[in-house]
Amino acid sequence: MPSPQSLIDSAKRTINLEQDAISSLHARIDTTFVKACKLILNCKGRVVVVGMGKSGHIGSKIAATLASTGTPAFFVHPAEASHGDMGMITADDVVLALSNSGTTNEIVTLLPLIKRLGITLISMTGNPSSPLATAAEVNLDTQVTKEACPLNLAPTSSTTVTLVLGDALAIALLEARGFTPEDFAFSHPGGALGRRLLLKVEHVMHSGDELPAVSQGSSLREALLEMTQKGLGMTLILTPDQSLAGIFTDGDLRRALDKGIDVRQATIDDLMTHGGKTARPEMLAAEALKIMEDHKISSLPVVNEHNQAIGALNMHDLLRAGVM
Template sequence: MFSPDALIASAKRTISLEQDAISSLLARIDDSFVRACELILNCKGRVVVVGMGKSGHIAHKIAATLASTGTPAFFVHPAEASHGDMGMITADDVVLALSNSGTTNEIVTLLPLIKRLGLTLISMTGNPDSTLANAAQVNLDTQVSKEACPLNLAPTSSTTVTLVLGDALAIALLEARGFTPEDFAFSHPGGALGRRLLLKVEHVMHSGDELPAVTRDASLRATLLEMTQKGLGMTLILAPDRTLAGIFTDGDLRRALDKGIDVREANIAELMTHGGKTARPEMLAAEALKIMEDHKISSLPVVNENNQAIGALNMHDLLRAGVM
């Protein structure tokens, strides 16, 4: 039975071996890498990533990373490709084939079909003199001196190097395309980043009959009734042309009560907060959140280009929308 020290030593040895394998990859980022990027950037179709076994798992990840960073890509199982899935591949596509040995039967079987279709072929192999590497327009060298496996059999260092090279390829393409955070968000609309980069104030604000608002000549009593009915903890105070004159919040009410104001007689124009921070409907909801956080406020009026009140939102709205 292994001792704790032996287990820790084994883990550190594996990490060191894989770290060394990745470091050795730096010297092989050369003209071949540039050519592979150019072929993909000029591709009118998609990148079809293929691989068997452990390389297949890495191929899945590379395809997913490419697709989420601006390079249309998908994975095709090479064995299934020989039984109908070649129909998923068009003449405009680029095939990215992964094989550590470069002689994987299921991939080598596809080479005549790839050539017949006139497809561009990029390979990632650990043997630059292999059948696959020689058939490709460009080969990306993923060879390692030693697997992390003590038997030097299980794909460990080699799959790590291939994964890292795939990430390097995806990010180089991302930067070459000028891919933006907004572009990334469109690929991840269901994620937190997508919500922060796509959701606008107009999508979450209260408007129309839901908007708490009174005119400047309203009484404090009428204002409190409006606040209670609309449930936002605030009311907008409007001028006759619906421009925003001010805002009245729960905090303003507490301050008024502390001063002994007569709730039945007071006019809201005497008690409201004049001006204040506002949001625009086309603003990102995340920007509105930052305004609230920076100024330690819990709600914002929403105004149009003429400073007319068209909506309102609070922290709870942003929380429900998943922006926070």
């Protein structure tokens, strides 16, 4: 069995080799990279990523990153492309072909078809003199001095460099398009990020008959009955024109009892929290959550532009919605 130290040394050597390979990319981010970005930005179709073996796995990830950051893209296996999937690619698309050697048979076989259809071709290869690189409008250089594999055979440093260069391309395009967090959320509607960036207060608030509310001057008994029926642990206090006068919560009741206030005689006006923090219906639910966390409160009234109460929400609503 190898010693623990030899395993650690091996891992560190691999990391150092791959870090050096990535660092070498800086000198290659030049006008060639800019041209590749412009070709994709001018593309009327989609970016079709192709690659075999380990390059295929990297290509699939690059396609996914492009697609989720504002550049429509998908991965096509080059062997399948030769058996029908070439029909998925149109003259409006850009093909991004990955091959460390630049001589991968399955990809080279596609070159005459790509040229005949007039499809823009961008390559990522470790050999700028290869058939793939010379056939491409732009070749992005991914060559490495040495693979991290001690046999210098298994794709390691080369795949890492290709992945990093693919990320650099995707992010440069993202920034060039002015891609926003909301745009990103639309690409990830089912995830936690999508919920935080898309879900608004109006989507989760209680309104209509579900809204706990009593009028100014109501008795504490009336307020407690309303709180019990609506089950939010709070009730809004409204003026005659439905404007928000204040809020009464379970916490307000406990504080009143601690102070020895005669709750049988007091009106809700004597016990409520006047004014207080509010949310707007068009506000992101995540923004409402921040208000609650910053002010250590568990409920928020929702008001319109005229300060009229139209809803309420609490921490449990946000938890159920997956915002927390």
